[in-house]
Amino acid sequence: MNLRRIVSSTVVGLAVPLVVGAVPPLAHAQPPDSLTLSDLTCTRVGIGDYWHVAQPISIGRQYYDTVAYMGRSLDYGLRQSEVAEVVCNLNSIGSAPPLKTLTLTVGLQDGDFHVDEVTSILVSIYRDGKIYQTKPVMSGRPVQWLVDLQNVESIAVTSQCATPAVNSPYCPNLYILTDSLTR
Numbered sequence: 001m002n003l004r005r006i007v008s009s010t011v012v013g014l015a016v017p018l019v020v021g022a023v024p025p026l027a028h029a030q031p032p033d034s035l036t037l038s039d040l041t042c043t044r045v046g047i048g049d050y051w052h053v054a055q056p057i058s059i060g061r062q063y064y065d066t067v068a069y070m071g072r073s074l075d076y077g078l079r080q081s082e083v084a085e086v087v088c089n090l091n092s093i094g095s096a097p098p099l100k101t102l103t104l105t106v107g108l109q110d111g112d113f114h115v116d117e118v119t120s121i122l123v124s125i126y127r128d129g130k131i132y133q134t135k136p137v138m139s140g141r142p143v144q145w146l147v148d149l150q151n152v153e154s155i156a157v158t159s160q161c162a163t164p165a166v167n168s169p170y171c172p173n174l175y176i177l178t179d180s181l182t183r
Helices: 003-008
Strands: 041-046 049-052 056-059 062-065 068-071 083-089 101-107 120-127 130-138 143-148 154-163 174-182
Touching: 041 049, 049 083, 056 174, 062 174, 068 083, 068 154, 101 120, 120 143, 130 143
Parallel strands: none
Antiparallel strands: 041 083, 049 068, 056 062, 068 174, 083 154, 101 143, 101 174, 120 130, 120 154
16 A cells, blocks of 8 residues: 555644754755655554654754654554554565665654653664664654665664653654655
């Protein structure tokens, strides 16, 4: 099933702050005419989903445009230890040249009720079913990956609620700032 179809049936407005460490200027801007995970054939696994949503948010008091979010709904993210996952077929875009890299930037939105100084979400990337890298995402800092996709047939992204906010049983939704694929 096409990820765009999964998401297009739902109108959602969410924001999530991302990335650990400094993000280079314009790292949150989706390159023009780039392919995205929404262009691939994808499936969701577990609780939550990958929702294609373009909206402005603030992370660390900086402006970002989102391309998607991972979570349950607008109002609630995931409970502690719950996982949202999307798995995509990298060969689903026809006979074009193979994909070389995925640039993924994520974060948690400022001001979300489910975000405080202890909130953390673990984001993991898998290539062909094998763990590639896991990074914690916390308030105020976007996190970015540059993933080598050469000789890789599928990619998976998981979002797991590691530590919910003190006054909430939920973690916020994870906002995707970039999910660009290059050839």
